[in-house]
Amino acid sequence: MTPIQLVFLFVAFATLWAAFMVVTRNNLVHAALFLVIALFGVAVLFVMLEAGFLAVIQVLVYIGAIAILMIFAVMLTRGDVDDIPDITNRYAGWVGLVAVLFFSSLVILMAQWPSFTALAKPILSSRDTIVELGTALVSPNGYVIPFEVASVMLLAALIGALVVARPRKGK
Amino acid sequence: MFGSITTDMVLAILPEIALLVLIAVVFVTDLVVDEKRRGILAWTSIIGLLITMLLTAFFAQPGAEAETLWGGMLRHDWLAYVSKLIFLFGALITTVFTLNWDSVRFKGEFYVLLLTSTLGMTLMGASADLIMLFLSIETTSIPLYVLAGFLTDDDRSTEAGFKYLLFGAMTTAVMLYGFSLLYGFAGSTGLYEISAAIGAGQIPAAALAGAAVLVLVGFGFKVAMAPLHFWAPDVYEGAPTPITAFLSTASKAAGFVVLTRVMIAAFSSVQAEWQLMLAIAAVISMTLGNLVALSQTNIKRLLAYSSIAHAGYALLGVIAASELGAASVVYYFLVYVVTNMAAFGVVIVVSRVIGSDEIADYAGLSRRSPGLALVMLLAFLSLAGIPPLGGFIAKVLVFAAAVQAEFVWLAVIGVLNAIIGLYYYLIVLKVVYLTPGKDEQKALPTPRPQAVALVVSIVLLLLMGTVFAPWYQWALNSASALF
Amino acid sequence: MLDQWLFVGIFVSIAAVFPLLPLVMARFLAPRKPNRIKQETYECGIETVGDTWVQFKIQYYVYALVFLIFDIETVFLYPWAVSFDVLPLFAVFEGVLFILILAAGLFYAWRKGALEWS
Numbered sequence: 001m002t003p004i005q006l007v008f009l010f011v012a013f014a015t016l017w018a019a020f021m022v023v024t025r026n027n028l029v030h031a032a033l034f035l036v037i038a039l040f041g042v043a044v045l046f047v048m049l050e051a052g053f054l055a056v057i058q059v060l061v062y063i064g065a066i067a068i069l070m071i072f073a074v075m076l077t078r079g080d081v082d083d084i085p086d087i088t089n090r091y092a093g094w095v096g097l098v099a100v101l102f103f104s105s106l107v108i109l110m111a112q113w114p115s116f117t118a119l120a121k122p123i124l125s126s127r128d129t130i131v132e133l134g135t136a137l138v139s140p141n142g143y144v145i146p147f148e149v150a151s152v153m154l155l156a157a158l159i160g161a162l163v164v165a166r167p168r169k170g171k
Numbered sequence: 172m173f174g175s176i177t178t179d180m181v182l183a184i185l186p187e188i189a190l191l192v193l194i195a196v197v198f199v200t201d202l203v204v205d206e207k208r209r210g211i212l213a214w215t216s217i218i219g220l221l222i223t224m225l226l227t228a229f230f231a232q233p234g235a236e237a238e239t240l241w242g243g244m245l246r247h248d249w250l251a252y253v254s255k256l257i258f259l260f261g262a263l264i265t266t267v268f269t270l271n272w273d274s275v276r277f278k279g280e281f282y283v284l285l286l287t288s289t290l291g292m293t294l295m296g297a298s299a300d301l302i303m304l305f306l307s308i309e310t311t312s313i314p315l316y317v318l319a320g321f322l323t324d325d326d327r328s329t330e331a332g333f334k335y336l337l338f339g340a341m342t343t344a345v346m347l348y349g350f351s352l353l354y355g356f357a358g359s360t361g362l363y364e365i366s367a368a369i370g371a372g373q374i375p376a377a378a379l380a381g382a383a384v385l386v387l388v389g390f391g392f393k394v395a396m397a398p399l400h401f402w403a404p405d406v407y408e409g410a411p412t413p414i415t416a417f418l419s420t421a422s423k424a425a426g427f428v429v430l431t432r433v434m435i436a437a438f439s440s441v442q443a444e445w446q447l448m449l450a451i452a453a454v455i456s457m458t459l460g461n462l463v464a465l466s467q468t469n470i471k472r473l474l475a476y477s478s479i480a481h482a483g484y485a486l487l488g489v490i491a492a493s494e495l496g497a498a499s500v501v502y503y504f505l506v507y508v509v510t511n512m513a514a515f516g517v518v519i520v521v522s523r524v525i526g527s528d529e530i531a532d533y534a535g536l537s538r539r540s541p542g543l544a545l546v547m548l549l550a551f552l553s554l555a556g557i558p559p560l561g562g563f564i565a566k567v568l569v570f571a572a573a574v575q576a577e578f579v580w581l582a583v584i585g586v587l588n589a590i591i592g593l594y595y596y597l598i599v600l601k602v603v604y605l606t607p608g609k610d611e612q613k614a615l616p617t618p619r620p621q622a623v624a625l626v627v628s629i630v631l632l633l634l635m636g637t638v639f640a641p642w643y644q645w646a647l648n649s650a651s652a653l654f
Numbered sequence: 655m656l657d658q659w660l661f662v663g664i665f666v667s668i669a670a671v672f673p674l675l676p677l678v679m680a681r682f683l684a685p686r687k688p689n690r691i692k693q694e695t696y697e698c699g700i701e702t703v704g705d706t707w708v709q710f711k712i713q714y715y716v717y718a719l720v721f722l723i724f725d726i727e728t729v730f731l732y733p734w735a736v737s738f739d740v741l742p743l744f745a746v747f748e749g750v751l752f753i754l755i756l757a758a759g760l761f762y763a764w765r766k767g768a769l770e771w772s
Binding site: 106112115139145146149152153155157159160 | 176241242280284288294313314317320321323352356374375377378381
């Protein structure tokens with residue numbers, strides 16, 4: 001076993017453990033902090049796949065913004081968050097079963113695909129992927145339409161969020 | 172590697188450019204004009220949408236050969252062209268119905284979001300790439316979530332928006348996972364490259380069918396087909412009625428365009444599998460939609476279940492996976508958008524005056540406003556599929572497509588369901604025409620812009636049922652772009 | 655490629671150990687004689703007033719939302735900025751259009767008073 005594989009196993013288990021803690025904690029703030037660990041684990045996995053840019057995005061956007069947003073959302077709630085006695089309901093068993101079935105069927109389906117067990121081709125290190133990404137984003141033969149549409153979508157999301165979140169008179 | 176922009180490419184996205192300019196105009200007007208004079212926002216949107224429709228109709232018409240432009244992101248073909256016109260028409264009529272509605276017509280956000288959603292739909296109609304497709308679906312959906320919950324002082328609207336958001340986000344996540352599997356299998360995000368990679372073999376059919384299921388979850392949500400229909404009645408009931416109209420027409424049509432294109436383009440090698448899945452979904456949608464509609468007392472819920480049933484009928488055309496099938500889907504939505512817009516238009520005008528959406532309160536409508544009652548009669552008979560209205564031709568086409576593709580049993584179930592459907596449409600019409608109402612003497616006036624929109628819809632509806640050759644030619648052109 | 659990340663890994667590990675170490679050491683070395691006053695939450699030496707769990711103002715959330723949108727904008731702009739040198743002029747304008755569309759959002763938030771602290 002190479003050191004890389006050891007690191008992978010460690011990170012993968014840590015991510016899964018943190019993810020498990022997220023859904024089992026009674027305290028919402030603790031759950032949100034475990035989510036940060038899980039997201040960080042995913043960032044490390046991106047690094048190991050040599051997707052450095054994605055790893056940076058993962059930290060910047062998911063941990064830096066989304067997790068913080070979630071913690072803010074928890075702080076906005078009025079109720080006492082650390083006193084939820086039981087977070088499971090009577091469907092918990094069924095949901096667990098569905099999750100297990102879904103996961104196992106996915107693994108079975110993917111295992112039939114020959115590339116599932118094949119080794120990844122090495123990435124040519126001479127190419128500067130960020131420059132290529134930047135060029136592709138604005139190239140008419142690349143992704144310029146999705147690039148501009150993304151900004152329109154973000155604008156709509158911003159306006160929509162403000163419409164919903166704006167405090168109203170008399171409240 | 173760095174290409175340049177040609178005239179063809181610009182013409183292909185002319186509707187989108189026009190919409191973006193319109194969004195900018197409405198957006199800036201909202202910010203600079205003071206509150207009392209913001210009534211011009213709706214008119215700006217209406218005029219802008221009319222100009223966009225004209226520009227699209229005359230300048231963005233594709234040639235005989237379908238082209239894939241902008242680095243494979245967008246397809247410039249008849250399906251995209253016709254569907255863009257359908258969406259723009261839906262947005263236009265929706266905007267007209269907001270005209271004398273004070274809770275939204277001074278809010279620039281409402282129109283900006285509505286137009287952004289329309290922009291997303293026009294892109295959905297043309298997307299030929301998974302990334303583009305995902306972005307356009309999100310650009311359509313995110314504004315719609317907010318619009319469904321736009322009346323933040325009304326708890327039912329807030330609930331509708333929130334439910335729509337939760338179910339939407341969940342199904343989108345599943346769909347996105349399906350997309351990522353497809354990309355992993357095929358090594359490309361372009362629908363037509365994926366199709367080629369699948370044709371070359373290598374990908375086991377079972378894995379591909381699994382990806383198809385995940386993708387269908389997302390599309391099924393958008394078109395409100397069973398078993399992903401459960402959000403529709405609550406959201407349709409709680410959302411502002413013009414938005415309900417928009418959701419049940421343009422949004423559903425956009426879902427169907429994408430469904431037809433992706434299934435036929437990318438999943439042709441597992442056709443038998445997805446045909447079976449969709450056949451089951453179609454049977455449940457039709458039967459459940461029609462049976463539950465029988466017991467509804469709220470007109471918006473009734474139309475919601477009716478729209479679930481109609482998703483089931485239209486699915487027959489997709490299942491046929493033939494040129495006739497695809498043409499029948501396009502024809503179905505040309506008719507359905509016009510019909511449902513008219514039906515919801517009546518609901519909007521009536522509920523503005525009587526303040527209720529209960530079917531019982533429609534009693535005596537024919538004496539209070541013969542015109543509205545007539546529009547309702549024609550729209551509902553078209554939904555039921557009675558000649559000489561558009562709905563009849565649309566149903567005949569989808570059933571014919573199913574029979575031609577040797578799904579005779581599906582067509583039989585479809586016909587049986589059409590009979591159940593007729594029953595509840597007639598019950599509503601009975602209330603409108605025969606049941607005596609409380610305020611029969613009080614006239615129920617229709618504001619002029621709304622009246623114009625209703626008349627236009629009804630005229631189109633009659634034209635699609637009688638002079639059907641030009642519309643059918645559109646549908647056929649759209650279908651031939653897929654094969 | 656991965657070697658470069660090794661240093662980041664080492665740095666992160668040290669950063670994690672650094673605050674943990676005194677905490678663990680304190681647990682073993684420090685004498686423990688708890689009483690009621692010592693168990694109180696430390697709040698700059700002043701006695702705490704009311705419940706720890708208070709509801710925050712919605713404005714925090716609005717700021718966070720606006721921040722999130724512009725955070726994502728940065729993600730898109732970063733590769734565009736890195737490849738600035740090799741881009742033709744009209745591609746630069748495409749990036750400018752992207753920024754303008756999002757700046758409109760900021761302008762909107764400002765005009766509608768979403769950024770005001772009332």
